[in-house]
Amino acid sequence: MLLARMFNALDRLRAPRPVSAHCDLPCGVYDPAQARVEAESIKAIMEKFNASDDPYFRDRATLIKEQRAEECNHHLDVLWYQYFQPAHLEKYPQLHELFWSTKKLTSQAKRANDVAIADQLLAKINEIADIFWETKKA
Amino acid sequence: MLLARMFNALDRLRAPRPVSAHCDLPCGVYDPAQARVEAESIKAIMEKFNASDDPYFRDRATLIKEQRAEECNHHLDVLWYQYFQPAHLEKYPQLHELFWSTKKLTSQAKRANDVAIADQLLAKINEIADIFWETKKA
Amino acid sequence: MLLARMFNALDRLRAPRPVSAHCDLPCGVYDPAQARVEAESIKAIMEKFNASDDPYFRDRATLIKEQRAEECNHHLDVLWYQYFQPAHLEKYPQLHELFWSTKKLTSQAKRANDVAIADQLLAKINEIADIFWETKKA
Amino acid sequence: MLLARMFNALDRLRAPRPVSAHCDLPCGVYDPAQARVEAESIKAIMEKFNASDDPYFRDRATLIKEQRAEECNHHLDVLWYQYFQPAHLEKYPQLHELFWSTKKLTSQAKRANDVAIADQLLAKINEIADIFWETKKA
Amino acid sequence: MLLARMFNALDRLRAPRPVSAHCDLPCGVYDPAQARVEAESIKAIMEKFNASDDPYFRDRATLIKEQRAEECNHHLDVLWYQYFQPAHLEKYPQLHELFWSTKKLTSQAKRANDVAIADQLLAKINEIADIFWETKKA
Amino acid sequence: MLLARMFNALDRLRAPRPVSAHCDLPCGVYDPAQARVEAESIKAIMEKFNASDDPYFRDRATLIKEQRAEECNHHLDVLWYQYFQPAHLEKYPQLHELFWSTKKLTSQAKRANDVAIADQLLAKINEIADIFWETKKA
Numbered sequence A, B, C, D, E, F: 001m002l003l004a005r006m007f008n009a010l011d012r013l014r015a016p017r018p019v020s021a022h023c024d025l026p027c028g029v030y031d032p033a034q035a036r037v038e039a040e041s042i043k044a045i046m047e048k049f050n051a052s053d054d055p056y057f058r059d060r061a062t063l064i065k066e067q068r069a070e071e072c073n074h075h076l077d078v079l080w081y082q083y084f085q086p087a088h089l090e091k092y093p094q095l096h097e098l099f100w101s102t103k104k105l106t107s108q109a110k111r112a113n114d115v116a117i118a119d120q121l122l123a124k125i126n127e128i129a130d131i132f133w134e135t136k137k138a
Helices: A002-012 A034-050 A055-083 A084-090 A095-111 A115-137 B004-016 B033-051 B055-083 B085-090 B093-113 B115-137 C003-012 C032-051 C055-083 C086-091 C095-111 C115-137 D001-012 D031-049 D055-083 D086-091 D095-111 D115-137 E002-014 E031-051 E053-084 E086-091 E097-110 E115-137 F002-014 F031-051 F055-083 F087-089 F095-109 F115-137
Strands: none
Touching: A034 A055, A034 A115, A034 B033, A034 D055, A055 A095, A055 C055, A055 C095, A055 D055, A055 F095, A084 A095, A084 A115, A084 F002, A095 A115, A095 C055, A095 C095, A095 D055, A115 E031, B033 B093, B033 B115, B033 D055, B055 B093, B055 B115, B055 C055, B055 C095, B055 E053, B055 F055, B085 B093, B085 B115, B093 B115, B093 E053, B093 F055, B093 F095, C032 C055, C032 C095, C032 C115, C032 D031, C055 C086, C055 C095, C055 C115, C055 E053, C055 E097, C086 C095, C086 C115, C095 F095, D001 D031, D031 D095, D031 D115, D055 D095, D055 D115, D055 E053, D055 E097, D055 F031, D055 F055, D086 D115, D095 D115, D095 E053, D115 E097, E031 E053, E031 E097, E031 E115, E031 F031, E053 E097, E053 E115, E086 E097, E086 E115, E086 F055, E097 E115, E115 F115, F031 F055, F031 F095, F031 F115, F055 F115, F087 F095, F087 F115, F095 F115
16 A cells, blocks of 8 residues: 555656645645645644643643644545545445544544544545545546 | 655655644644645636636635635745744745745735746745755755 | 634534534534524525626625535534434434535535525435434434 | 523424524524524533543633634624614614623633523523514514 | 824823734733724725726625625624723713624625725724723723 | 834824735735734733733633734734835845744744743834835835
8 A cells, every 4th residue: 555655646746636625616626635734733742742741832732733633624524525426435435434433533633642543543544545546546 | 856856755655744734833744735735726726717607606716716825825824934944044045035925926826817827836836845845854 | 813713714614402513522512503504594695696686796695605605514514523423323324425415515505506405405404403303312 | 481482492493494694695594593502512611611620621621612602702793783773772772781791791701610601691692582583573 | 083093192102002902811902993904904995896897806805805894893893892891881871882883884894885884984983992092091 | 213103103193094904905905003913912911821820811811822923923924925015125125034033923922921022022013014114105
């Protein structure tokens, strides 16, 4: 799977792929990287929260993480109900459940500072990304 | 430069780079891809605007493009005043002017549907991205 | 734009019954009426758009309807991934598909002024509401 | 007054009433339930805050309650300056003072976790709702 | 009244006055200039709308004016329910009606491009400002 | 400089100056007072934070200050990339560095409650304001 992701990256360099924006025109431009970005932020914030014993810093970390989790959910949502179509669901019937559990992880990521949650979130986003890029090839 | 960008992409696969989020904790996670995403959307919207003669569709395209341009400016802004530090400015003294002109392109992108503006915006964002990734190697 | 507005303008653009709030504390307070409200607005806006030949009024109707559709989707989203739990999915396996198609209707409602779309959206929301209230009784 | 509210509720079930949205087209669709929803959330959050001794949970409760209070004020505001007209003020001269004191309660609800404040807020919203539904009958 | 306003301005230079922000901490910092700013923008946008026959420009003007009107209403709202206290209402019993009619002007400013509306809005804001600065002296 | 600022204030009374709004139509209406307002709020919040030993109050102060700092940065940003033009940069080559360091102060203002930071921020905003009003005279 790493090899596939490498080739996707190279593909994107040769012919820059459309990227995600919350558009709904529709502009036809999507990319799971936006959700991944927020998940990476969430993980970084959790790590810094755990490494700090300054209550003021922790306060701000909590506030900012809440926002990143919201953003992450938003980018996932756009992919789910705007990008994916019924034909995709036939090929990947697990999509609904996958998005649902991934979005639930954004809620969990707000409620705790357990980095394992962030890692699960990133893993799920990569699953979604793999399916997404396969549909782009099709 | 294409080669450098390819290697950056591969680097990011082996050791996923931090990506951008509007964090200011700081979470230490930045990536020009977020700005590029919005610029790609802007270009797609302009193309669809120009290809359509439906005033209702064009209305929505205008509204949505205004939002993407705002988002693009926001992501650029975060890179400029949160990521870049005085040490970077010594090595890349053109940074302020580069960000300023790129942000001005987001304004121009709102005011017209000339795809050349979107192409200029994308080119400038790639300039910023090149500098960004060089600083990451340093 | 206010932080709640900036961070979450999105919350806004973004009941003796318990009602829905975008809470995710979780506050345990949900109600499909919030989504229904926005759908009623969407329908009213479509009707007024169709009844008017004033391009200025129609411009504003388009802009405002885009926002209501976004809000509608947001309220649906909160119900789907925050309220409903795996146990509910066992009893109502159609939930994912139901939410997915309902959210897709909010997209369609942006793209046209066909009141039939609004009626379908309201009907789907009522389906969701029926299931929701059954789970509350259980 | 409870009887009136029961009948209003039954009315709304038989012929769903228009509900509130921040529209200002105007879409002509209003309902005090939106403000009540947020007040119910505020009360639930206060109760959970008081029942918890986890500073992290309390942090999030504070942040989320601030947002709900803002939303509550927003919905009240729309009713006050968009729905109510001079003719209503003649019949209900207490409206300005009622809205003013209710909005001030949303501020108080941010500043403390005294459930009595939330109860006062809900009571005031019900007063507003009673007047609102009377004007709808007129 | 001009003389009073001049002296207020000089006062503000000698001992910089607190200025308005939507704070509700409360931070104790308010100024009607924020509402006036948005009203000046609204007027400028109306003038440009009327001077242009470019439907694309007019589209953007409509969208942007809707936002400024919202912002104007928000700043007025903060003054009304956060700054003013019952003691002020005793001295200036016209406050509620004054804010109500001023906020209604922000709605009217969305619905038309009649500069007279913007002038009325500015005049009302100045009335509010005069009372505000009198209360500051008291 | 105080004298110049006094006369600017009087000028603004005789011929009300355009004020700032995040417009980008462009509406041509700008004023550094909007950024100053937020900076004044930030300072007031820091002072109240330091004067209080109530962790709940301090929590809210932190949340609200984060928002004001964001707003402050936004108003600065609009001035920088929307108002100022290449001709201004020729006369005031220090503008980019001035805005950059001022925006960095909004970040610092989030991360600590050192009133000296707020004072520096206010001083920088006044520098920007002085240049702004000079360009208006030119």
